[in-house]
Amino acid sequence: MxxxxxxxxxxxxxxxxxxxxxxxxxxxxxxxxxxxxxxxxxxxxxxxxxxxxxxxxxxxxxxxxxxxxSEIQIQRVLKRTILNHINELEIINGLIDTSLLNEINSAFHQAIIEKQFEIPESYFQSIVVSILLIVQRTDKRHEINLKGKNQYGKYFLEFNKYPLVYELLKKLEEKNIYQFSPEEVQYLTYVIVGSGLKFFIKSENIPFSFRGKVRHLIQKISEGIQIDLTQDSRLEEDLLVHLYQLILRIEAQTTIVNPLIEEIKQNYPAIYGVVWFALNDFYRTYGMNLSDDEIGFVAIHFQAAVERIKRLNKILFVCPNGIGTSSYVSAKIRRILPDIDSIETASIEKIKKMDLSDVDFIISTVDIPSQEKPIVRISPMVTARDMKRIMNYYIDLIIENEQSSRDNRIVTEKTKTFISNHVYFDNFSSKKDALEFLINRHLFNSEDRKRKFIHSVFERESLQSTYLDNGFAIPHGNPEFVDETAISILVLDKPIQWALQKVDIIVLLMIREEDVKQVESVMKLIMQGIEDKNWFISKMMEVKE
Missing domain, CATH: 1.10.10.10 (Winged helix-like DNA-binding domain superfamily/Winged helix DNA-binding domain)
Structure with missing residues (x-):
């Protein structure tokens, strides 16, 4: 050995x-x-x-x-492992035939180019590894069994695309790499169509009822992060296709590894947390479990929408040389900073009387007496050096704003007040005991409503675990049976079993539909706690005291 x-x-x-x-x-x-x-x-x-x-x-x-x-489950684990080390082939050379991987990669890439399909690199790698595992393991008599998986058809609207997928795979057959069986082509059809090929699923062919669900999801997340994204048509169209393809991926039990998942959780904890909470409901009706990777991809769609509506408040331009110069400089600034909402021009005298609370920084062609707001000094002709100075300051300001929001790891007074009476340190031997303890700490308008809420919590757990990460679980029930919005936090002495994981921090969410905006601050707190559990526990001790 x-x-x-x-x-x-x-x-x-x-x-x-x-x-x-x-x-x-x-x-x-x-x-x-x-x-x-x-x-x-x-x-x-x-x-x-x-x-x-x-x-x-x-x-x-x-x-x-x-x-x-099953063989499908084995291939999922292999696929994740391979994709995690796709740039370290020497580590996984015991799992895969690297020469076969290169052959499949080359042939499939050629087929994609010839068909003029568009596909993201990470999705392309995912498909290639899926094909590799089919070829490699079938040769060793490990075959995927799709029996009982005929429900794919109810999601796959454009089944006339099946021949087009076969044409892609045919390129591998022509190169004598492998001969695919009808069942393998069927399986790879779901993998490929579910892996970001917009050519196969167009938004206009997705059922209107599904569009309605996507709009409701956007509204729910908008309320959760307290930013209105409901008018962003690009977000709606992108999500429509992405979430529909996601159903195919989950149904096919295939994996796409998100290489940015840890950065997403760390840099955008509130967005990730709220998206996790909302998607938990969105896919519950399909009886599907979502991986962190998939939640991260959806969170990025929402973060992109947030970035599209982000603007600096205002730039103030101070110039004593008349309206002609002011217009000239404003035009130059807009050329290099097209996203700026407002560029206001003022004289030195006027600036003394102005409310500058919504001004981000000042650009001036003259020296200005002491001023709290940052000033970028330029010449009246706005030289190339001036333009670089403005651009650099603008970039530094954006980075500083984002960094301060990420580093602002505090529990707000509002959040403290909200959870202070519902933070517990205790010990339980089972998930059932812990959940019943937390639920019994709250009042319901009737025993019947309480019974229905408890049933909805355990029903959700049976369909999809609410385990999040690093020992945190976020159980929640049907908001229809919640009489008063509340959040309870239980810190356990010893971890308990929670589906496939061990949990020592349980956050019970009892959120009425109209109070979904309460979720953001709590999910941000939870995500920061996942990153640093000791910090979270110490903060909960402070809150309880």
Missing amino acids: EHYQDSKKRRIMILKRILDSEHLSYQQLSDEYYVSRSSIANDIAYVKNVFAKERLSLTFDNSGTYFEG
Whole structure:
């Protein structure tokens, strides 16, 4: 047995052996790889995390750790692992035939170019890896079984596109890479159409009822982040196609790895949290579980919409040389800063009497006496150096504003007041006990409404786990049975089992539909807590006191 002192390679090899149906004990692995049991424990923790990302879990018995699952589930785990290391092929060369990967990549890329299709790079890689796994594993008699998956058809409207997908795959057949069976073409059709090929699904062909659901989702998230995005037609059209294709991806049990997921969570915690909360409801009717990766992709659509409506308040231009010069300089500024809402011109005398609270910075052709607002000094002719100075200041201001909003890791007084009477430190042995404890802390107008709310909470958990990340779970029930909006936070002494994960912080959301705007500050707090749990717990202790 090779020593595998490199932990990355060793972890990938252990994952492969588990997927190959081996039962592996810590002592056995420690002996075989010549490393300590604690190193093996870390390796198994890594493997468990990969499975958990796909909402799958490992099984343990006296013979060791192993996995029982379908071929589709195995390929999902392999696909995620490969995509996570797609630029480190030496790490995963035990999982894939790299020469075969290059062949498929080249042939499929050529087919895409010939058909003039548009597809994002990350989605292209996802499709190529899906094809690779079909080819590689079928050769070893590991075949995908689509029996019982005929429900795809109810979502896949343009089934006449099936021949076009086959034409893409035919390029691989012509190069003698592989001959696809009808069932494999069917499976890859759902993978490809669900992977960002707008050519296959056009927004006008998506049912109007689905458009209505997307509009409701945009409205709900707009209320949650307290920014109105309901008039952004681009957001609606982009989401319409993306969310419809997302159904196909989930139905096909395929994976697209989001390479920006950690940055999205860290830089846009409120957006991510509110989108997570809203999508939990959106896809609940389909009985589907969403991965962090998929939620991150949707969050980016919303963040892009927010960026489109972001503007600096106002630039004040101070110039004593008359209206001609003022118009000239304003035109030059608008050329380099087209997104500015307002450029107002003022004299030095006028500026002394003005309310500058909505002014971001001042551009001036003359020296101005001491002024609280930042000033960019330029010449009346606005030289190239002046334009660079204005542009650099504008960029620095945007970065500073975004950085300050990200670094503003505080619990607002409003949020403290809202949760202060509902923060608990306790110990429970089960999810059921913890949830009933939290729900019983609140008043309902009737026992019947309370019973229905409790049922809705547990029903949601049975359809889709509300585990978020890093030991946080965010259970919530039907707002129809909530009489008073409230949020309860339970910090546990010891973690409890929550579906496939361990949870030690439970945040129960009881939000009426009309109070959905309360979600943003709480979700931002939760996302910051996920990043730094110790900070979150210390803040909850302060709030409780």
